[in-house]
Amino acid sequence: MDVILNPYAPNVTKRNIVIAKGHIVDYGTSIEVPIRMGGGTIIEAGFANACSKAHFESKITDDTAALLYVKSHHAVQKGMLELEEVVELGKKYKVPVIVDAAKRK
DSSP: OOOOOOTTOTTOOOOEEEEEGGGOOBSSSBTHHHHHHTTOEEEEESOSSOOOHHHHHHTOOTTEEEEEEEOSTTSOOTTSOOHHHHHHHHHHHTOOEEEEOOOOO
16 A cells, blocks of 8 residues: 655644754745745744754644754854754654755855
């Protein structure tokens, strides 16, 4: 039997993707576009220039599908959580972590 995932199906309740506000970047299109196209909802944590573990953790709910971490020259890095901290939260709440690690040429 083939399984087809329809991210827009009403029975899919875990749609929230938690991301630090300073990691919402534009690579020619906003990082929000592919998330929304896949049925996800962006949940911003913290501020444009600061995001603590408490900020991030406060946004994790039963509807959280994943945590998103961006490592790029486009994204704010100072004052943000380290990848290891986001992975710790993912493990604590049993939520996958998506890492977008673009490399500058």
